Amino acid sequence: MTISGSGFGTPQGTGTVWLGSTLATVVSWSDTQVVAQVAANAQSGVAQLRQNGFWSNSVPFTVNTATISSVTPVSGAPGTQVTFIGSNFGSSQGSSQVWLGTANGVVQSWNDTQIVAQVAAGSTSATAQVLRNGVLSNGVQFTVPALQITA
Numbered sequence: 001m002t003i004s005g006s007g008f009g010t011p012q013g014t015g016t017v018w019l020g021s022t023l024a025t026v027v028s029w030s031d032t033q034v035v036a037q038v039a040a041n042a043q044s045g046v047a048q049l050r051q052n053g054f055w056s057n058s059v060p061f062t063v064n065t066a067t068i069s070s071v072t073p074v075s076g077a078p079g080t081q082v083t084f085i086g087s088n089f090g091s092s093q094g095s096s097q098v099w100l101g102t103a104n105g106v107v108q109s110w111n112d113t114q115i116v117a118q119v120a121a122g123s124t125s126a127t128a129q130v131l132r133n134g135v136l137s138n139g140v141q142f143t144v145p146a147l148q149i150t151a
Contacts, residue, residue, distance in 0.1 A: 003034045003047060005056070015051040020044055020063040038063060040134045064088050066096075066130040066137035074128075075143035076100075076119050081108065082128065084115040086137070089130055096132040101125055101144040119144060 001019055009015060012029035020042035027035040034049060043065070046058035068086040076082060082100055090096055093110040098117045102124045105117030115130065124146070127139035 001036055001038060004032060006032055008034055008049060009051045015049060018046065018048045020061050038135060040136060042135060063135060065135050066132045068130060068137050068140055071128045071140045071142065074141065075145065077145055078119045078121045078123060080119045082117055082119060084130065087113060089115055090132055099129045101142050
């Protein structure tokens with residue numbers, strides 16, 4: 001994310017950037033431009049700079065996070081194919097990932113509103129989530145049945 005303006009100060013010194021609901025990681029800083037990375041847990045809020053104890057004006061900032069509407073099925077053993085339905089997944093996978101339980105799912109197909117993935121070997125129960133541009137989506141409870149010997 002690039003923030004343009006004036007009076008940011010050079011060098012960065014103790015300057016910080018607030019993007020959405022969380023402090024961001026500064027990539028570069030000049031008196032008129034700051035480049036920062038949105039934090040993984042950020043939600044929509046404001047963009048604002050702080051330098052030498054003073055806050056800049058704030059502007060609304062929307063974090064376009066992937067949003068899961070449904071996951072089908074909500075449980076499955078390794079190898080089970082699972083479909084995510086939602087929005088803002090991105091038109092292609094790129095460096096994005098899906099989590100099915102405690103491990104990355106093995107992606108079969110990906111588009112902006114639907115992802116199909118398989119539960120990975122070694123995964124245990126947790127959540128189904130999409131990680132896009134370093135930001136996690138909402139989570140849906142996902143159960144990976146444990147193997148049990150009864151006799």
